[in-house]
Amino acid sequence: MTSRQFFSYFTSTFTLDVFPLPSLTETSSTSVLLTQIPINFDTIRPFTQSIKPSLTSGSDGIPPMVIKCGSDDIPLFLCKIFNVSLESGVFPSQWKTSVINPRHKSGPLDDITNYRPINHTPISSRIFEKIIKKSLVDFLTSKGIISCAQHGFISKRSCATCHLDFLDFVTSSVDKGFSLIIVYLDMNKAFDRVPHKRLLLKLKSVGVSGNLLKWFSSFLSERKLVVRIGNEYSRPSEITSGVIQGSVLGPILFLIYVNDIFSLFSFGKPFMFADDLKIAYAFYPGDMQRTITRIQNELNSLDDWSNIWQINFSPDKSGITVYKCTPPVNAFTLKGKVLPFQNTVRDLGLRYSCNYSFSHQVTHQLAKCRQLLGLISRVFRLPQAKLELYKSHVRPLLEYSFLVGGNLRKYDRVAIESFQRAFTKYVVGYSSTSTYRERCIALSLEPLWLRRIKLNMTVLHNILYNGTFNNNPLLELHNHGPYCLRNKGNTLVIPQTRTSFRARFFSNRYAILWNPLPQDIRAVSSTFQFKMRLQKFLSPVNILSLFQVYQTLDNLYENGPDYV
Template identity: 45%
Template sequence: MTPNSFKTRVLLQDLTHHERSKLLVVSINARSLINKINYLKSIMIITKPSVVLITETWCKPTILDDTINIDNYTLFRTDRQNTSGGGTIIYTRSDLKACRFNNEQLDDTGDSTWVSIAIGHQKYLLVGCIYRPPNVDSIYDKNLSTLFFLASQQPHVSKLIGGDFNLPNIDWISPHTSQRFSKLIEMIEFSGWIQQVQIPTRGNNTLDLLFTINFNPTSVNVSSEFHNSDHKVVISTFNYQPTNNLNPNGLKKYKYRRYTNETWKHIEALIRCIRWDSYLTTGNIDTAISVFYSNLISCLDCIAPYVERVSDINSARSHIPKCLRRKLRHLRLRYYKHHDITALYNVFKIVENLDSAQLKYLLNMETTALNSINPISSMIKLFKSRLDSKSNKPPTLFITKDGIDDDPASISEQFSSYFSSCCSTEPGATANPISMMTSKCLSTVEFTSTNIKRAIATLKKSNDNGPDGIPASLMKYSGKDLPFLCLKLFNLSMDKGHYPAIWKTSFITPRFKSGSRNVIENYRPINTTSVLSRIMEKVIHKQLSSFLLSENLINPSQHGFMEKRSCATCHLKFFDYITLGRDKGFSTIVLYFDFSKAFDCVPHNLLLSKLHSHGIRNPLLSWFKSFLTGRRQIVRISSSYSKPVNVSREVVQGSVVGPLLFLPFINDVCQQFVHGKIFLFADDLKVAYLFPPTTNENTITKIIQKEIDDLSEWTKIWHLPLNVHKSGYISTGRRWNLSLHLCEVQIKPLSVVQDLGLRYTDSINFSEHVAFQASKARKSTGFIRKNFLDLHSKILLYTKCVRPILDYGCLHYSNCRRLDLMKIERIQRTFTKSLLGDYSTQTYRQRCDKLKLEPLWLRRLKLNLTLMYRLISGATYASTSQPILYTSTHNLRNKENTITIQRCRTQLRQSFITVRYATL
């Protein structure tokens, strides 16, 4: 079909013969949208429908949103993840207030997209686009009938579902159908849905359907077939009350500082010109803070004064140049006046030329990033900007107990109320006295210009103003004098044991966790704190962690938030213990516990008691008390801010020193386990038990249950609740059927464990991990290949964004099957072949050499040998059960670097890294 074909003329006439005040909904079966996107753009530019539902898009996650975006429309898409075909899209015109409606139950049907649209004051329409594949089984239809029922129960005033359902031989006027579809039809009618399409849409069957509740159409028309599709287009119109979803005047004024590359060139000279006499001579911390901030703000006012900007927030942002937008308006007017089909042809040509210009623009962006001062950072930033629309940004509509809320100010307040309600009551002191863990103490922190300079150097360049109005870039580019000025402020703060009040306010950004994105409870708070506070905390963090480690105050099982410790060291120590136990003939049982909102529920008075028992004394202890108490938080969503709310409990996760303070608080949880070996990464807890296979099951249950009860009692004393539903256990060697309970809830056995990003089964098999990482890497490589044009860009992004995915957990790949290792290697094999052409006659090793890439097997070998060296030299923290170095008393040459070769009974132990690599 060409833009000037007869069917196109019919489609255009049907789309334009309706009242402009009505809501125009168009349902299309596309059968590969990417090949017809320019045709669809041309049709929509001319006719401007309100909502477009598209099924069988055949889009994959690797296809960029920009490729199928249409100017003046908002895109909502759902793609099939692992198979081809299917896929749904909803386009909503930008003058409609719409957002994706996320619901776990509704999203269970893979080929469906759900959107909420405001159709009046506090009135919302739920729009669903569904594709039901042909020849599906009865289970699929049962799930589909459940979906219709669930959709009818949503809090929206009106509902609309459209799409291709592939339900042939049904008379929807008086539904008589076979037993095959009877239950589905009954549930649709029971839920109150009315099917509005009565004319066949493909052959003699009505396959493209439109269901509504409390939203009756004024007209329903079946037009001609869409471009190269055998399904006809369904066009329907509805009465609705337009909503002025933004500022009634369409204008929003706000002030901001305009930072450029030239902004920071003169900041050092400005700081030197300001008189600092009153600041340097005062001994009052509040006066020093006032003068310090007053001087820095005056510098910012000189180099980047506030600029008032007026934004027309009612107009949608267009990516089409102004001259072409004017020409498109003229062509659209020409068609409406004269029904000139050549107008569509000219629009089609403009859209095609825009695609060519877009490709040149994208290539130029890649070239600019590669030629920048920091090409790696620039390319990664570009990579993230081109990712699909799945982001952590909250939607504009939220479901609350009072219904649906779309007011940004109200949503910010509800987020603030929810975050502050998490364990909001400060409990009294514990009844149990806390014993001193050391006779030594740390009472203060030494600040020098050198360690302050190092802390500033670690800051990332950012022009975003913090809660105190100071961006990180100011601190980073202020020259040599600022560290000396900070030295005065930090010493005053520490000597007085006083944390300045201006630093106690944090911006909170909601970050999505899981579940429905429209439910406030499915978000966690991310803190943004003052940059000056973070600099001071970096110095404190280093000296505090050094003290805790030098005095052995942190349990060796803890691997979080400390130097030389990481997820990798926790995994290494854990699997060393498990494999050694299995080699000695023991059966193993591993318990996994999950603390519920651990960092948000730490009582400050109990934490300060723990710090005192770990040797922290005044004025540092007073500084920590001031740091923790009197804090306020403000939830920030786009340009909306909530009112400040006081926080009585929480270890601030956005701070530098906050997570480190959590370690002494949870440290004595290790004392609750006598028989079990504990492994900790911050609040992630697992406990391993070794038992002879002949041990009585009741005996094992009693031993483990006793320690679980002790853990439960400890959590009550220290007000750190466990999430019982996320706890579980695995058993290896012998499958134990244990009846274990946590808080009167039975702990379930697990077949697959996700432990700090590593997936493995109860037989310590990593095939699940390999499959997951390979799938994730495959999607990323596909995205890079399809959305980046320059060869060097693709290689750089592969090495920085894809290869780390394949490297994660590679120290355990020696225990993987050859088939799994080939699956990992195949990712790079396919990628190198795609870069050099599928018909390249070069071998894999030759392709790697040409592209300057190492084969993944060689890279793993080097990484694991490096780890062995770090273990031997003490450069990493991972004490193993067996000594790595040979300790013979014989006078051998180079005996200090001789590695012990362990004798193993099992293949599981033989494959462990310290055993296997000792024989290389």
């Protein structure tokens, strides 16, 4: 495929604002506005120091190495340019040209629709954008503007927190006896289709005004792109819409643009990571007909929103899963098309069935790991090389879904551990009679179930001490009052559950493992110190006694405890 073909495809996704523009009331107090961002040497210096020292220059011809390793005159010079730009509300035109390198997403390599445009912008522009982004995010955070249902591009939020938040809702709803309907929606080329005039309206509504709003208008307008394939370049073309994928400001601008979508759902609970949206509905089984009507009303509101704000949803790529209910096949429509029911879904890289079995995920992970390990085995001969590549490339694939480890069925957990057990046999030699435990010790490998415990306990620690779920606490500390015994501090309340489905969920399962830990581990607030102390304490021998696991050490290594 040539640069011309990619150029034609990428430019075909752009849109133009449809007039008249919608009216939008300001959601923030007019007395608290973000009108200017002061920049000085101390503001710029940390950003220039954190640059990767690359010799590859951007569209401005300046390699990052020059900025990072140059004298203090460079930050001072940039400081003057940045301040003049903000005061005048004009973004430098020389920084508006982006070089696009197509990046493959998934699917056949020869299908041009399986590529996304990643913009490479000048290094000076990226430093400028980072400074603006930090001030903008601090402003939005202080006013609580970005919804807690959004997990993308936000500090202390990620795919993992989105999965946890969603599964917390699902398992707690099932525990209460509710049925579930989950609507998964696909936004079509959302990042590239954001209309600029409407985006400026959204910026104004959250409190961005004055010269800074004018600066954003200049930043978005009259931008150009050039597609590069090897040494071949396409002709330049104007970018008429979108938030510039690959830019620094693009993600936060997109979050601002779609932030009001959450106000559409009063009955359903939305969960969003960037442009991936799902809405979960929990209801009593006897209230099916009323529930169908309410869900369709919210889908109609979503359709109206998409028409007003020119963000298209693709019904063909959307779908619905149900749990303990059977609505009619054509119950739900979007844009005049029936949303199909699905038995399995792929949600942010996690595959599961409509009854929340993760066997599909385990099967997929193991297939990818076998393929990658086969490649490593064919190319590399030294056992040490194979071991290091296994730890750096294969094991992370096995651990992708570690947060749902408690909800994995036993045969899935055993299948994952069996993969590493077979690998250790392969590295040591098939003639060896050593046990899996002995091979792990010889190769300095931990069993995967033990690594899952440590990874999940670290996540639990971050939730408690680093505010990962400050808007929706998954865990609750015991309130012992003034008479707390020394080893009872920092223990967690273990909620009562009616179903094993809820009992296996992360917050319940790992609260049980957290409380028996020594006080000096539970009380430490530093993540680094917590990891070090946990690593020292959580040996398989301690696990046998601490968690009352009645197995031999060899058995424990091969199968792990029943609950991780």
